[in-house]
Amino acid sequence: MTGNDDVDVISGGGSTDISLDSNIDEDSIHVTAGSDEMLITDKSTLELVLRKYKEGIEAKTEWSGYAGISITVLSILLVADFEQSFGLNESFWLALYAFLLMYSLYRLFRSGISWFRNKEKADIEFVISKLKRQGSEKQ
Secondary structure, three states, X not given: OOOOOEEEEEOOOOEEEEEOXXXXXXXXXXXXXXXXXXXXXXXXXXXXXXXXXXXXXXXXXXXXXXXXXXXXXXXXXXXXXXXOEOOEOHHHHXXXXXXXXXXXXXXXXHXXXXXXXXXXXXOHHHHHHHHXXXXXXXX
């Protein structure tokens, strides 16, 4: 599309004509038409909102890995009878697993905080509201 082209968008009740300026590239326009509304945004805005959504999804699932590691190391500490092996005495092995437990609990705590701070970003409604808000700021 070049120049001052018209785009026909057909939705549930009829069609809408959108006029594009000549300085807008076709690849930078994303049109999402629903049954009751239409959002028009550019590529950079969409990327920004999707990156925030991705952070929210990662924070939502990150804690489970650290919880699994913490439970595993705790169970090792509770049931293991540490002995000298590989030239290292039993107190070294006990200290190593105790350190691993403390580190995994620390990471579990940090991922819980990250989830709490980013939980609203892991919702599709967050993406829609951000796109609406940034679309209205550009107009």
